[in-house]
Structure formats: structure tokens, C-alpha cells
Amino acid sequence: MKTIAVSIDEASLVAIDQLARATGRRRGARPGNRSEVVRRALQEFIARERRREREEKDRRVLAAHRELIERQAEVLVAEQAEP
Numbered sequence: 001m002k003t004i005a006v007s008i009d010e011a012s013l014v015a016i017d018q019l020a021r022a023t024g025r026r027r028g029a030r031p032g033n034r035s036e037v038v039r040r041a042l043q044e045f046i047a048r049e050r051r052r053e054r055e056e057k058d059r060r061v062l063a064a065h066r067e068l069i070e071r072q073a074e075v076l077v078a079e080q081a082e083p
Contacts, residue, residue, distance in 0.1 A: 006038075020033050020037045
């Protein structure tokens with residue numbers, strides 16, 4: 001792991017400390033591990049952003065091929081309706 005310096009406002013620092021104490025107590029670990037709280041929050045943020053980017057890419061692809069997809073869907077429905 002690498003150590004970095006981050007500037008943070010006082011209210012966020014207080015919230016991080018509260019979370020660190022609470023999560024430490026729940027897991028039976030020593031309380032006060034700010035790094036763990038920040039690491040977990042960052043991992044969740046990165047996962048959310050990557051998911052958002054994938055979904056945006058999917059929306060662009062679907063929009064670009066909407067008419068083709070609609071025609072294919074119509075053909076499939078028509079085929080299923082045949083006896």
C-alpha cells in the first residue's frame with residue numbers, strides 16, 4: 001500500500017472518525033482506523049463510477065442502434081405469434 005496526504009474539511013473528518021469507531025466496534029477490531037474507512041469509501045466510489053460509465057456506454061450503443069433493435073424485436077414477436 002502507498003501512503004498519501006489528503007486535505008479534508010473538519011466535518012468530513014469528524015464523520016470519518018465516527019464511522020471508524022463504529023465499524024471497529026462492530027467487527028471487534030480496534031476502533032479509529034480512518035484509513036480503512038477512506039479505503040472502503042473510495043473502493044465503493046470507484047465501483048459506482050465504473051458502473052455508471054458502463055451504463056452510459058450501453059445507453060449510447062442502444063440509442064445508436066434503436067431502430068435495428070426495434071425491428072429485430074418485432075420480427076421475434078411475430079415469429080413467436082405464429083402457430
